[in-house]
Amino acid sequence: MKHLNKYTTKALLIVSAACLITGSCKKDYLDSKPLSFYTPESTYNTAEGLKGALVACERNLRYNWSGDGAPEITQLIFSDIAVDGTDDKSGPAQNMDLQITPDAISSGNDNANHNRIYYYWHQGYADIKYANTVITYIDEPKWDTTDQEQLAIRNDILGQAYFHRAYRYYELTNEFGDVPWIGKLYNEPKLDFKTVDRTVILKQIQSDMQYAVQWVTDEGKAKGEVTKGACQHLLAKINLALGDFDGAIQAATDLIDGGVYHLMTERFGQDANNAGKNVVWDLHLNSNKDIATNKEALMLVIDKPDMDGKFDGGTQIMRQTLPYLAGGKIKTPLGNKGLSDRADIPLSFSAVTGRGIGRCRPSWYAEKAIWTDAGSDLRHAPGNWMEMEDFVYNEPALKGKDPYYGKHLQKYSDDNVLLCGDTLRQWFGFPFYKLYIPDNINTPPRGGNGDWYVFRLAETYLVRAEAYFWKGDLAHAAEDINKVRIRAKATPIQASDVTMAMILDERARELYYEEERKVELTRIAYLYAQLGKSYKGHTYSAANFSTSNFWYDRVMECNNFYKNNTVTPHGDMYKISPYHVLWPVPQSAIDANTGARINQNQGYSGAEGNIEPLKEIPQG
Numbered sequence: 001m002k003h004l005n006k007y008t009t010k011a012l013l014i015v016s017a018a019c020l021i022t023g024s025c026k027k028d029y030l031d032s033k034p035l036s037f038y039t040p041e042s043t044y045n046t047a048e049g050l051k052g053a054l055v056a057c058e059r060n061l062r063y064n065w066s067g068d069g070a071p072e073i074t075q076l077i078f079s080d081i082a083v084d085g086t087d088d089k090s091g092p093a094q095n096m097d098l099q100i101t102p103d104a105i106s107s108g109n110d111n112a113n114h115n116r117i118y119y120y121w122h123q124g125y126a127d128i129k130y131a132n133t134v135i136t137y138i139d140e141p142k143w144d145t146t147d148q149e150q151l152a153i154r155n156d157i158l159g160q161a162y163f164h165r166a167y168r169y170y171e172l173t174n175e176f177g178d179v180p181w182i183g184k185l186y187n188e189p190k191l192d193f194k195t196v197d198r199t200v201i202l203k204q205i206q207s208d209m210q211y212a213v214q215w216v217t218d219e220g221k222a223k224g225e226v227t228k229g230a231c232q233h234l235l236a237k238i239n240l241a242l243g244d245f246d247g248a249i250q251a252a253t254d255l256i257d258g259g260v261y262h263l264m265t266e267r268f269g270q271d272a273n274n275a276g277k278n279v280v281w282d283l284h285l286n287s288n289k290d291i292a293t294n295k296e297a298l299m300l301v302i303d304k305p306d307m308d309g310k311f312d313g314g315t316q317i318m319r320q321t322l323p324y325l326a327g328g329k330i331k332t333p334l335g336n337k338g339l340s341d342r343a344d345i346p347l348s349f350s351a352v353t354g355r356g357i358g359r360c361r362p363s364w365y366a367e368k369a370i371w372t373d374a375g376s377d378l379r380h381a382p383g384n385w386m387e388m389e390d391f392v393y394n395e396p397a398l399k400g401k402d403p404y405y406g407k408h409l410q411k412y413s414d415d416n417v418l419l420c421g422d423t424l425r426q427w428f429g430f431p432f433y434k435l436y437i438p439d440n441i442n443t444p445p446r447g448g449n450g451d452w453y454v455f456r457l458a459e460t461y462l463v464r465a466e467a468y469f470w471k472g473d474l475a476h477a478a479e480d481i482n483k484v485r486i487r488a489k490a491t492p493i494q495a496s497d498v499t500m501a502m503i504l505d506e507r508a509r510e511l512y513y514e515e516e517r518k519v520e521l522t523r524i525a526y527l528y529a530q531l532g533k534s535y536k537g538h539t540y541s542a543a544n545f546s547t548s549n550f551w552y553d554r555v556m557e558c559n560n561f562y563k564n565n566t567v568t569p570h571g572d573m574y575k576i577s578p579y580h581v582l583w584p585v586p587q588s589a590i591d592a593n594t595g596a597r598i599n600q601n602q603g604y605s606g607a608e609g610n611i612e613p614l615k616e617i618p619q620g
Contacts, residue, residue, distance in 0.1 A: 044137035050157050053133040057164040058224050060127050062301035063119075065452045065513070066315040069112025071119045072513060073320060073360045078580065079517040080558035081508060084115075085324075085361030085425040087568035092359075094568065095575045102587035102604050109586070117583045120175050124168040128182055131168075134161035136185045152215070159212030160226040166205035166212075166234060173198045174241070174519040174526075177582045177601055178613040192595030195613040198526075202242050204617055209235040213251070218260050223290040223300050223451070229261050230299035233455045236463050241523045243530060245467040252464035255298075261457045264296045265487050280378040280488060284434045289451040299454035305440070314439055319446035321435050321513065322356025323388065323428055325349065329421035332404040333413040338393040343444045347394035347406060350444035353386075353432070358425035365558035366512065367429050370505045377490040379509055384433035388420075422569060431512055453514050458484050462510065466503050470527070474498040481506055500524070500535060504554070518551075522581055525551035545581065546602035552578040579603025 043049045065072045076082040077093055084092040093099055093115035100109065100117070110118035134157060143154045172179045180193040181201055212231040221227050232255035239247035255261065264279060269288030271277045282288055283296065290300055303315060326341035343351040374380040382390075391409050398405035410419055411427065420427045439445030465480035474495040482492045484506060493502070504524075507515060527533075528550040529540040538553050556563050561574040568574075582601040590598045590606065599613060600606035 040137055041140065044133070044140040046141055047153055047157060050134050050137065050141070053130045054157070054160050054164070054226070056130045057127050057161075058226075058301070060123060060130070061164075061167075061454065062303055062452070063123065064516075065301065066303060066317070067112070068313065068316050068319070069116065069359065070316070070320060071116040071123075072516070074116040074119075075516045075518045076360055076513070077115070078555075078576075078583075079521055080363060080504070080555050081366045081512070081517050082360050082362050083559065083561045083574055085358040086113075087422065087425050087570050087572075089570060090572055092572075094572045096580050097575050097577055100580060100584060102584040102590070102600060102606060109584075117175075118586050120171055120583075121586055121589070124172050125182065127168045128165050129185070131161045131165035132182065132185050134158065135165070135183075152217075155211075155215035156217055159214075159216035159231065162205075162208035162212045163216070163226045163231050163234060166209050166238065169201055169205050170234065170238060170241070171516065171519055173201055174522045175583050176585055178599060179585070180598060181614075181617055183617065190595075191593055193593050193598060194596045194618060195599040195611075196617065197613040197615055199242065200614065200616060202238060206235070206238045206242060206244075206247075209238060213254075223297075224302035227298060229255055229258070229457075230455055232258075233298050233460050233463070236460065236467075237523075240463060240467055241526070243470075243527060245470045248467035249464055249471075252460050252467070255460055256457070256464070260295070261298060262295050263457055263461075263483060263487050264294060268293050276383065278378050278381070278384070280381075280384055281433045286437050286450040289453065296457045297453060298456060298460070301452050301454060303449045303451060305449045312441075314441045314446060314448040315437055315450045315452070316442075317435055317437055317447035317450070317513070318354035318439070319357055319359075321360045322353055322358070322430055324356055324358040324422075324425045325391070326355055327422065327426060329426055330409065331419045331421075332393055332398065332402050333410060333417075333419065334402055334404065336398060336402050336404075337395050338398070338404070338409065338419075339391070340395045341444060342396075345394060345396055347392055349391055349394065352445075353436070354439060354442075354445035354447060358428075360513075361425060362428055362430065363558060364560040366508055369558070370508055373491070375491055377485075377509070378488045379431065379433075379490075384431065385429060386432040387429045388427050424566075424568060434513060456514070458487075458510050459507075459515065462503065462507055465498075465506075466500075469498055469500065469503060470531075477503075484510055521551045521554055525549045525554075525581055546579040549578055549581045551581040552576070577603070 043052070063071065073082070073084070074093070077084050084094055086092040091114050099114070109115055110122065138154065138158050143150045145151045145154070178195045178198050179201070181196040181204070182193070209231055213228065213235055216226060216228045216231045218228045232251050236248045236251035236255070239251055264283050267279055267282055269282050269291060270285055271282060288294055289297060290302060325339050328337050330338045332338045339349070341350045341355050342348060371377070371380045378384060388411065389408050392406055393402070393404050393409065395405070413419055435447070437447040437450035439448035441448050461480040461483045465477040468474070468477035468480065477498045478493050478495045481498065481503070485492055507520070525540070528535060529542045529545050532539065532541060535550050535553060536557070538548070538550070540549055555576060560566070562576045566574045579602055584604040585598060585600050587606065590600060597609065597611050599610040
């Protein structure tokens with residue numbers, strides 16, 4: 001496994017600090033005697049130097065899923081999957097009409113205790129800068145392009161840079177819609193960026209990824225590096241976003257049939273001989289994600305305890321996604337406090353599952369509805385999936401005084417009295433097999449350092465299934481969905497069962513806390529609008545995208561908290577509107593761009609000043 005090289009990282013940070021997107025250096029600065037020997041000419045004149053910038057992209061991608069209030073949570077709470085379950089204070093993103101505004105930055109839209117919308121803007125463009133560093137200086141090493149080996153190395157590195165830039169633009173165009181295109185490094189201040197039409201950007205990154213697929217290899221890559229498989233997968237998703245369904249099918253097929261990757265259907269890894277576990281457990285066990293025998297992983301982010309740039313507090317995934325059991329609101333049927341979160345007591349749950357805070361609270365749809373016919377589905381099997389009734393009353397004061405000590409939790413007493421005072425935050429089931437990461441850092445555990453899937457081949461099958469669906473080829477769509485379902489021992493479906501709702505249900509079962517759900521729902525919303533197709537009686541068009549769209553109808557159909565305008569114990573209402581299909585562009589970015597107009601999305605203050613976005617990539 002490749003760890004961050006501290007010297008490469010230092011060089012990268014020194015150079016990039018002088019050449020931010022906003023511009024903080026001029027050409028004569030680069031030509032003068034530097035205070036440090038780290039200059040583009042000395043840093044990026046070798047293949048290893050260029051790879052240093054790619055390491056920064058790899059490291060930063062890890063932030064999407066890790067840390068307190070991870071950005072992934074924001075993806076889920078703007079979807080059918082989840083809400084922010086924090087209910088003891090105002091501030092978390094719950095009433096989106098009130099809280100999601102263009103000028104809410106550190107106090108709102110980029111803060112672990114609120115939401116991380118602007119993380120995706122700022123980090124997206126930061127990683128685009130790092131990728132552009134490689135693209136700009138790709139020929140600094142003075143390659144001998146008549147040497148096929150050197151040419152292959154050059155083009156592989158360039159293709160990896162294209163991947164990282166394309167990945168971030170795929171996010172941005174399905175979060176903010178039309179956004180500025182930045183395709184190079186600037187060596188002087190630039191204050192005249194212009195909004196570019198989303199489709200134009202998607203076509204550009206489609207072209208870039210076609211190049212990457214041609215040149216990026218799978219061989220010899222350390223875990224966490226960009227592989228050919230990851231490039232093929234991203235190209236399939238971009239093709240899908242453009243409505244190029246044949247292109248999506250071809251890219252996915254090339255990957256699936258390429259012979260390098262396959263679904264993991266047999267037991268493997270650390271617990272392979274443990275008869276009490278199964279292949280779904282193996283697939284998501286932290287120690288199995290980056291091993292050579294795991295042929296399903298297309299792209300990983302790597303976070304080891306001994307690597308530079310690790311999260312000192314770990315991934316904290318268990319803290320974010322598991323119920324908050326420490327509040328004293330779960331009682332025994334006799335009315336006594338039922339649970340203690342101490343890790344040093346008998347029957348401690350926190351010693352294993354950690355001390356969750358219920359921040360990422362699944363909707364009824366994600367917790368219950370998609371599992372009504374689970375049957376033998378391993379993703380919802382005992383030991384993999386946990387219900388609240390799997391916990392036991394462990395409060396030490398109960399011992400010898402309350403006969404329910406050591407017995408399984410009950411939601412209701414025998415005479416139907418609710419025994420949990422906060423069912424929003426403290427009572428819900430969850431996929432333990434996916435969210436469990438051993439933690440030797442925090443007490444109680446929160447989720448230690450751990451690798452995470454960015455892309456898996458299971459999603460490739462579901463991407464291809466969706467492309468077949470759009471083409472009306474439901475038989476092939478069902479075949480691909482069944483590849484995923486059969487591995488999980490779920491009942492196979494028929495072609496007549498294939499709908500967009502069914503595809504999204506399967507994505508929810510397979511890719512919880514992996515896929516960027518808001519991104520994917522918005523991508524689908526664009527397709528419905530552009531194609532004029534209907535969903536459950538609703539027909540859409542691009543002309544009124546901000547007031548009527550698939551994303552909103554899907555959220556309101558499935559997310560009971562927004563649908564019912566649920567009010568938290570603190571008195572805050574869950575509310576969301578159609579225009580939230582796109583997030584607000586940061587007002588700070590608009591204000592700083594004094595030489596031209598960056599558009600604001602419809603529904604937010606400032607959109608009245610919008611102009612027509614550019615219909616081609618700006619030159620120079």
